[in-house]
Amino acid sequence: MASHIVGYPRMGPKRELKFALESFWDGKSSAEDLEKVATDLRASIWKQMADAGIKYIPSNTFSYYDQVLDTTAMLGAVPDRYSWTGGEINLSTYFSMARGNATVPAMEMTKWFDTNYHFIVPELAPSTKFSYSSHKAINEYKEAKALGVDTVPVLVGPVSYLLLSKAAKGVEKSFSPLSLLSSILPVYKEVIAELKAAGASWIQFDEPTLVKDLESHQLSAFSAAYAELESALSGLNVLVETYFADVPADSYKTLTSLSSVTAYGFDLERGTKTLELVKSGFPAGKYLFAGVVDGRNIWADDLAASLATLQSLEAVVGKDKLVVSTSCSLMHTAVDLVNETKLDDEIKSWLAFAAQKVVEVNALAKALAGQKDEAYFAANAAALASRRSSPRVTNEEVQKAATALKGSDHRRATTVSARLDAQQKKLNLPVLPTTTIGSFPQTVELRRVRREYKAKKISEEEYTNAIKEEISKVVKIQEELDIDVLVHGEPERNDMVEYFGEQLSGFTFTANGWVQSYGSRCVKPPIIYGDVSRPNPMTVFWSKMAQSMTARPMKGMLTGPVTILNWSFVRNDQPRFETCYQIALAIKKEVEDLEAGGIQVSSKLTRLL
Numbered sequence: 001m002a003s004h005i006v007g008y009p010r011m012g013p014k015r016e017l018k019f020a021l022e023s024f025w026d027g028k029s030s031a032e033d034l035e036k037v038a039t040d041l042r043a044s045i046w047k048q049m050a051d052a053g054i055k056y057i058p059s060n061t062f063s064y065y066d067q068v069l070d071t072t073a074m075l076g077a078v079p080d081r082y083s084w085t086g087g088e089i090n091l092s093t094y095f096s097m098a099r100g101n102a103t104v105p106a107m108e109m110t111k112w113f114d115t116n117y118h119f120i121v122p123e124l125a126p127s128t129k130f131s132y133s134s135h136k137a138i139n140e141y142k143e144a145k146a147l148g149v150d151t152v153p154v155l156v157g158p159v160s161y162l163l164l165s166k167a168a169k170g171v172e173k174s175f176s177p178l179s180l181l182s183s184i185l186p187v188y189k190e191v192i193a194e195l196k197a198a199g200a201s202w203i204q205f206d207e208p209t210l211v212k213d214l215e216s217h218q219l220s221a222f223s224a225a226y227a228e229l230e231s232a233l234s235g236l237n238v239l240v241e242t243y244f245a246d247v248p249a250d251s252y253k254t255l256t257s258l259s260s261v262t263a264y265g266f267d268l269e270r271g272t273k274t275l276e277l278v279k280s281g282f283p284a285g286k287y288l289f290a291g292v293v294d295g296r297n298i299w300a301d302d303l304a305a306s307l308a309t310l311q312s313l314e315a316v317v318g319k320d321k322l323v324v325s326t327s328c329s330l331m332h333t334a335v336d337l338v339n340e341t342k343l344d345d346e347i348k349s350w351l352a353f354a355a356q357k358v359v360e361v362n363a364l365a366k367a368l369a370g371q372k373d374e375a376y377f378a379a380n381a382a383a384l385a386s387r388r389s390s391p392r393v394t395n396e397e398v399q400k401a402a403t404a405l406k407g408s409d410h411r412r413a414t415t416v417s418a419r420l421d422a423q424q425k426k427l428n429l430p431v432l433p434t435t436t437i438g439s440f441p442q443t444v445e446l447r448r449v450r451r452e453y454k455a456k457k458i459s460e461e462e463y464t465n466a467i468k469e470e471i472s473k474v475v476k477i478q479e480e481l482d483i484d485v486l487v488h489g490e491p492e493r494n495d496m497v498e499y500f501g502e503q504l505s506g507f508t509f510t511a512n513g514w515v516q517s518y519g520s521r522c523v524k525p526p527i528i529y530g531d532v533s534r535p536n537p538m539t540v541f542w543s544k545m546a547q548s549m550t551a552r553p554m555k556g557m558l559t560g561p562v563t564i565l566n567w568s569f570v571r572n573d574q575p576r577f578e579t580c581y582q583i584a585l586a587i588k589k590e591v592e593d594l595e596a597g598g599i600q601v602s603s604k605l606t607r608l609l
Contacts, residue, residue: 001322003365004056004289005049006206006241006265007154007329009354010063011516012041013336018520021064024091025099025520031091038062042140046149048355053362056239056289058204059144059151060137061329064091065098065519067206068164069107069120071156072097075187076133079107079123079168089133098519108166109518113208113244115296115332116525116567118518122165124177132187138194145199153195157207157240158188158229159221164209178221185225189232196236204239204265210255211245211267219254230260239289241265243328246273256283263287268309269294269327275309279316288317291327293361298333298513298527298569300352301360303380307367314368324365330354333569334513346390347508347529349383387529387573395505395531402581427553427600433484438557439496440474440489450494467492468545475549485553485600488546496559497567501526503538504586507568526568528579534586543599556599561587 011017020037023029042062049057063070073094078084081104084093098120100106108121137153144151158181165177195203207222226233226240238261247255247266252274255264266274268291282288290313292306314322336355340348352360363376387393412419423429453463474489493499501507507526514522539556547554561583570579591601 001319001324001365001369002055003053003362004152004265004323004325005054005058005330005358005361006243006291006295006326007058007061007331008045008049008358009331009333009335009516010041010061011335011514011520011522012037013339013355014512015514015522017041017064018514018522021520025095034064034091038064039143042143043147046144046147046151049358050149052358053366054358055365056202056323056325057144057149057151058154059140060154061331062140064094066118066120067156068122068161069094069098070134070136071161072120072122073134074132074136074155074191075161075184076131077122077124077128078133086131087133088135113211115244116515116517116523117332119164122161122177123168124162124165124180125168125171126175126179128168128180128183130180130184130187132190135194137191138198141195141200142198150199150201152202152204152239153200154204154206154241155188155191157205158184158225159218160207160209162221163212163214163218178218181221181225182228185228188229192229192232192236200236202237202239203233204241206241206243207255208241208243210240210242210247210251211271213248214251219250222254223258226258226260233260237262237287239263239265239287241289243267243291243295244270246271247277249277252277256286261286263289263323265289265291265325267291267327269296271327278313282316285321286317287321287323288313289323289325291325292364293324293326293357294572295326295328295330295357296332297572298351298353299572300350300380300383301357301364302384303360303364303367303377306364310364310368319368322368324361324368326357326361330357331516333357334510334515336512339512340510342511344508346386346392347527350387350529351527353513390530393530393571393573395533398531398533398582398585401585402578405581427485429484429553435483435485435555436478436487438487438490438555439493440487440491442491446470446491450492467542471542471546472549475546479550479552483552485555486546486550487555487557488542490557492542495523497564498524498526500538500559500564500587501528501568503536504532504534504583506530506532506582513569523567528565528568528570530571532579532582532586534589537593538590540590540593540597540599543594544597547597547599553600556591556594556601558587558590558594558601 016037020034024034046057073089078093082093082096097107107123109118110121112119137155141151141153162177162181167175240255240261242265244267263286268275278288290310292309293301310322310324334353337351337353363373366373449463449466452458470491471488475486478486507528509526510524514524517523543554543556561580564583565580570576594601
């Protein structure tokens with residue numbers, strides 16, 4: 001039985017790529033230095049998967065910045081403002097598109113579906129000329145082959161690339177990037193031809209837009225694209241990979257009707273309806289790459305449940321056509337649990353980062369082939385049982401409060417006009433009052449103070465005085481600018497989510513659980529493992545201190561519950577909305593304490609999904 005990984009984290013177990021990129025951008029290291037770090041990371045990833053027994057190992061999933069930007073480079077779709085004159089796209093042009101330069105801005109960045117990753121949005125126009133301008137895919141395939149690893153080259157599919165693009169500035173609103181399909185396919189044909197010539201036997205096209213509700217003409221574009229590519233793909237096994245959600249019935253029908261496609265990859269972690277579509281009808285002789293191991297969370301897989309799902313699919317697909325896979329690229333989870341030497345042992349036993357998920361995938365594949373590792377499965381079952389029965393997971397008081405919520409609890413008891421009247425009577429604000437979002441720049445000195453306090457190198461009194469001094473400066477600046485409603489600047493906060501998670505029960509934190517957000521920017525999401533409550537006030541001390549420094553209204557700053565939820569690794573043993581309600585109830589207590597202290601409240605809602 002075969003195994004497959006959709007994609008893998010690029011940054012490295014200790015963010016090696018991040019530091020290499022930033023050193024290169026700062027002019028402290030050369031392009032050769034950067035390429036050496038990248039080469040070593042790719043080699044270690046391929047070796048890791050090969051050693052784990054993975055059959056279908058991806059290549060071209062590594063990126064210096066973003067896989068969609070890599071596709072833009074491959075197609076030579078460089079906006080005119082970057083003054084690119086043709087030829088192979090170099091790092092200077094590539095990073096100018098990603099980050100801008102001294103004279104022109106970067107391309108737009110936006111969220112990759114409903115993840116916390118961001119991609120660079122292609123800018124296209126009727127006049128855009130396409131040419132094969134980045135040989136990254138073939139180079140990385142050959143690089144892996146030279147190491148003795150035969151990989152599956154991965155490309156962003158042509159239709160998804162266009163559906164994720166936007167019209168360039170100044171282009172008629174009626175223009176659809178999808179109209180350029182026939183213009184980009186010749187480049188894809190060139191890439192395919194090179195990969196075939198180099199010995200590739202499989203190729204993976206990522207077409208995640210198939211999980212969206214597409215219109216008929218958009219679905220027709222998939223049929224047209226893969227029909228046009230059919231002769232070029234002859235002799236290759238072709239996998240079309242989807243992820244993040246169910247594939248709607250019409251999209252499933254379109255996809256499974258593509259004659260040039262050998263295999264279909266589905267997210268069966270989030271795609272329960274897709275699972276039923278597969279069971280109700282799957283094309284004979286085709287491969288199913290079954291994404292049963294969650295690529296978006298950090299919890300150990302329920303191996304027994306996944307094995308049962310896979311066994312139910314064997315009868316539909318055929319034993320030799322079923323491939324065990326991840327639900328999506330593992331780039332959305334942390335890299336390797338082995339680096340978490342300070343994480344609580346009990347909680348650590350419940351987790352699986354990318355490196356561990358690779359092992360899980362192969363263990364499931366071996367079990368399907370009749371080579372089940374009984375000890376590994378028994379240890380997994382014991383860890384799951386430990387998590388279910390652990391008293392640190394459940395707080396009856398919290399569960400009772402969340403269960404008691406009624407529909408009326410989700411609505412304010414007073415009207416907007418009544419609240420505005422009360423606010424105006426108390427604060428006497430002008431017609432258009434001024435304020436700021438809340439956080440002021442985090443200086444090197446501030447970070448040093450927090451770091452030394454955390455390491456117990458300075459006393460609590462020294463820390464408090466340093467933060468108090470910074471708040472005083474922030475208050476004075478705002479008063480000099482005649483701001484109406486002030487903020488304290490949040491100098492005590494390391495991160496808008498982590499700061500609160502550290503003070504809420506049910507959260508834990510990693511040392512190296514970094515996940516790429518964009519470019520070299522990484523985040524370290526908290527892990528919500530149990531019921532959430534607020535043992536003590538979290539912001540009241542600092543807000544009241546700040547209010548004592550001014551006669552003007554001081555605004556308390558709270559990160560909203562939905563943002564906290566969506567920027568965390570969330571427990572998967574209860575519905576997300578229940579966890580969200582628990583966080584909301586904890587924040588509600590903080591609001592009540594702030595209001596009792598005469599502080600106005602503002603919530604940071606950066607992620608409303």
